[in-house]
Amino acid sequence: MSPEVFAALIADAALSPNVHNIQPTIWRQIDATTVAAAQASRRTLPVGDPTGRDVEASHGAAVEGFILAASLRGMEMRVTAPEGSEIARLIVTGEVDPDPLASFLTARRTYRGRFLPDRAVPILDALAQTAPDLTILRERPDIDQVAHLNDQASLKSFRDARFRAELLAWMRLSRRHPSWAVDGLNARAMEMSGLEAAGAGVVLKPGMFEFLDRLGLAGALTGEAAVVQSSAAIALLRRPIGETPFETGRRWHRVWLEMTRLGLSAAPMTVLADDRAAAEALAARFGQPPGTKLVTAFRLGLVPESALPPPARRPVSDLIF
Structure with missing residues (x-):
């Protein structure tokens, strides 16, 4: 070498x-x-x-x-x-x-925007056959439930001021940011317009978020339900309880590449695995194979290739x- x-x-x-x-x-x-x-x-x-x-x-x-x-x-x-x-x-x-x-x-690529309306049924059938550790949810009520749980769990995280500060430190909300094309989450990758990005910088600041939360507006500003509901499917990735995170990461990557190979775009919603209430609700509704745990949930769909961010x-x- x-x-x-x-x-x-x-x-x-x-x-x-x-x-x-x-x-x-x-x-x-x-x-x-x-x-x-x-x-x-x-x-x-x-x-x-x-x-x-x-x-x-x-x-x-x-x-x-x-x-x-x-x-x-x-x-x-x-x-x-x-x-x-x-x-x-x-x-x-x-x-x-x-x-x-x-x-x-x-x-x-990670795609965080809305998907095309195509339900991609043959592709999803192929994915189910090649990735047995995925539970693929295609029915609209199931996808709606995941969207609701994702928003609930995300709002809990955003209510932690330390979490917001850490997240903001890795967000690149302006093209003028020196790390826009280097690392972190830039506004293009998060499918934010310039106005939305500027607004996010204000909303997530200490004091402002708490004020909006007291008014009952924070959930609407941080929620992703509409985007999640545009998915052709949700894929729950479950792995053995005793598996190390390192080995889980190797499998996570390969599953995502399999989705890419089939022409699907995806974005992970790991908060659904991190939040105990959300993970338990998913297990109660969709079952949980013995000896496994939820690692993440992917929202899946089709997008034009030109829509994928660099x-x-x-x-x-x-x-x-």
């Missing part, structure tokens, strides 16, 4: 999904066949992700992305035990054909330690 190939693999792996687009994974080439992944300094979410579960899942997704990218170059890679402060080590073990999902690494990503030089 030459330094040039190593850099190309990082560039592809950096496109992996990660919480709030904080891009917590950095890389080091140990030798021609060995790579180490580690945690980037100050790229955590101590309020929104106090246990580090979502960041660890993001590392798993990035490592899976690196392995997939390596397969495109004919390299088979295996994850091995980390050393010191590393998250994982990856070792080239031989040659391999490209993974069928690898070519979709650069096409996957990814905001840090340069490769910032991702090498």
Whole structure:
């Protein structure tokens, strides 16, 4: 693995999904066949992700992305035990054909806007067959219920001033923000107009949010029900209770790439798994396979390719330690 190939693999792996687009994974080439992944300094979410579960899942997704990218170059890679402060080590073990999902690494995007009205029935049938750990909800009352639970759980989070401050720190509400195209959640990725972005910056500030909440307006301003209700389906991803967040992240990435391969766009609603009341309500209504837990829920649908936002990503030089 030459330094040039190593850099190309990082560039592809950096496109992996990660919480709030904080891009917590950095890389080091140990030798021609060995790579180490580690945690980037100050790229955590101590309020929104106090246990580090979502960041660890993001590392798993990035490592899976690196392995997939390596397969495109004919390299088979295996994850091995980390050393010191590393998250994982990856070792080239031989040659391999490209993974069928690898070519979709650069096409996957998070889409937070409204979907086209097409119900995408054949595509959803194919997804159900290829991803048995997904429960796919297609009926309108079921999607409406998920939309309601998502808004309820989100409002609980927004009522924590520390959570709002942390979120605002990763939001890029103006194109003039120096990190607009680098990391975090920019207004384009959040499907916000300039006016909506400016309004969000005001609404989420301390004092203003509490004032609007007392008036009963905060839920309407933070809710996503209309967007969720435009979905062709909701997919609940459930994984074994004992699975590590790192391994869950690897699977999360592959499931999302499978959606991309089939032509679907998606956005995760992880708050539904984080909020106990929401997770219990989903389990009560739709069942829960024994020994599993809800990891996230995806809203799914079709969008024109031109509607997918360009990814905001840090340069490769910032991702090498």
